[in-house]
Amino acid sequence: DQQVKQNxxxxxxxxxxISILNCDYTNxxxxxxxxxxxxxxxxxxxxxxxSSIKDKNEDGRFTVFLNKSAKHLSLHIVPSQPxxxxxxxxxxxxxxxxxxxxxxxxxxxxx
Amino acid sequence: xxxxxxxxxxxxxxxxxxVFLECVQDMDHENMFWYRQDPGLGLRLxxxxxxxxxxxxxxxxxxxxxxREKKERFSLxxxxxxxxxxxxxxxxxxxxxxxxxxxxxxxxTRLTVT
Numbered sequence: 358d359q360q361v362k363q364n365x366x367x368x369x370x371x372x373x374x375i376s377i378l379n380c381d382y383t384n385x386x387x388x389x390x391x392x393x394x395x396x397x398x399x400x401x402x403x404x405x406x407x408s409s410i411k412d413k414n415e416d417g418r419f420t421v422f423l424n425k426s427a428k429h430l431s432l433h434i435v436p437s438q439p440x441x442x443x444x445x446x447x448x449x450x451x452x453x454x455x456x457x458x459x460x461x462x463x464x465x466x467x468x
Numbered sequence: 469x470x471x472x473x474x475x476x477x478x479x480x481x482x483x484x485x486x487v488f489l490e491c492v493q494d495m496d497h498e499n500m501f502w503y504r505q506d507p508g509l510g511l512r513l514x515x516x517x518x519x520x521x522x523x524x525x526x527x528x529x530x531x532x533x534x535x536r537e538k539k540e541r542f543s544l545x546x547x548x549x550x551x552x553x554x555x556x557x558x559x560x561x562x563x564x565x566x567x568x569x570x571x572x573x574x575x576x577t578r579l580t581v582t
Contacts, residue, residue, distance in 0.1 A: 366508065389569040400472070400558055400573030401511070446510055450569045453518070454499055454562055455526075458510040 360384045361449050363459035371467055376434040378462050380447030383428060387449035391456065392421060392432050395444045404445070405432070437466045471495070472574035474559055480580045487546040489577050491559030498564030500542035501571060502526075502534060505556040517542055518564065549581045 362381045370376045380390075388409045393401035407414040407421045407430065414421050420433045434441055447459040475490035493500065499518055503511040503526075513526030515534040523534050531553060535543045542561075546553055556578050560571040 361510075363510075391569065393573075398477075398575070400560075400575050402573070403570045406569060448511075453516075453524075454564070454568055454571075455513065455516065456501075456511075456569075456571060458503075458512070460508050460510040 359460070361447055361457050361459040363445075363447055363462050365462050366460070367463040367465070369465045369467065370437050372439060373436045376432075376437045376441065376464055376466070378432040378434075378445050378447070378464070380430045380432075380459050381428060382430075382449050384449070384451065384457075385428075386451055387457075389450040390421070390423060390430050391448045391450070392419075393446045393448060393458075395446065395461075401446060434464075437464075439466050439468050442466045472559055472561055472572050474557075474574040474577050476577050477575065478578050478580075480582065481546075481549050482582055483550060485549050485581075487549050487579065487581075489544040489546075489557055489559075489579070491542045491544070491561075491574055492540055493542075493559075493561040493572070494540065495561065495572070496539065497561035497572075498539075499562045499568075499571075500536065501560040501562075502532075502542065502544045503558045503560065504528070505558055505576070511558060514544065549579075551581050553579065554581045555579060 391406040392404040395401040448456040501516040502514040517536045559574040562571045
């Protein structure tokens with residue numbers, strides 16, 4: 358049973374437009390949520406995080422929104438750039454610094 | 469910069485062979501993790517360790533074991549490789565403590581078992 362789900366396996370967006378990636382979770386005990394970005398043949402790299410007590414965190418072009426009542430978070434990338442083309446993983450932290458990952462969303466930004 | 473290195477980028481092994489995957493981190497991190505990544509399934513935790521000689525099972529430990537004899541090194545062992553263990557294996561490390569959540573990943577080892 359997947360506790361963290363990314364229901365869209367892929368997303369295609371035009372350069373300059375907004376990319377919105379979604380993530381749903383089931384475990385109310387998650388206290389931090391993270392987004393990782395992964396290029397082919399490289400390990401995932403940390404992008405942005407949000408504490409479960411916040412509803413928004415912004416870092417440059419990247420904003421993460423958390424809706425605890427809906428157990429839903431989203432990542433907004435504005436404006437999207439070709440270099441943003443990658444696989445994005447949503448992750449959630451439980452006790453002991455363990456992360457549970459979603460299945461990933463492949464983003465393609467078209468020039 | 470945190471650096472996590474993995475001993476091999478690509479590995480091909482035969483069914484039944486014993487396989488060792490090595491991971492080294494250079495930032496004195498307490499926590500180390502082994503994941504496998506499969507399409508559509510994301511990253512799944514195999515084993516993790518909070519300290520030297522300590523290990524904890526993750527979500528999919530069957531068919532794997534680990535060793536952590538030194539703080540900077542965490543090894544994943546496939547006792548008898550099988551074709552369903554063909555996957556991308558990723559090692560990660562993080563600081564200990566309740567305020568630590570970011571994990572730093574190595575480049576991965578793509579293992580093929582034939």
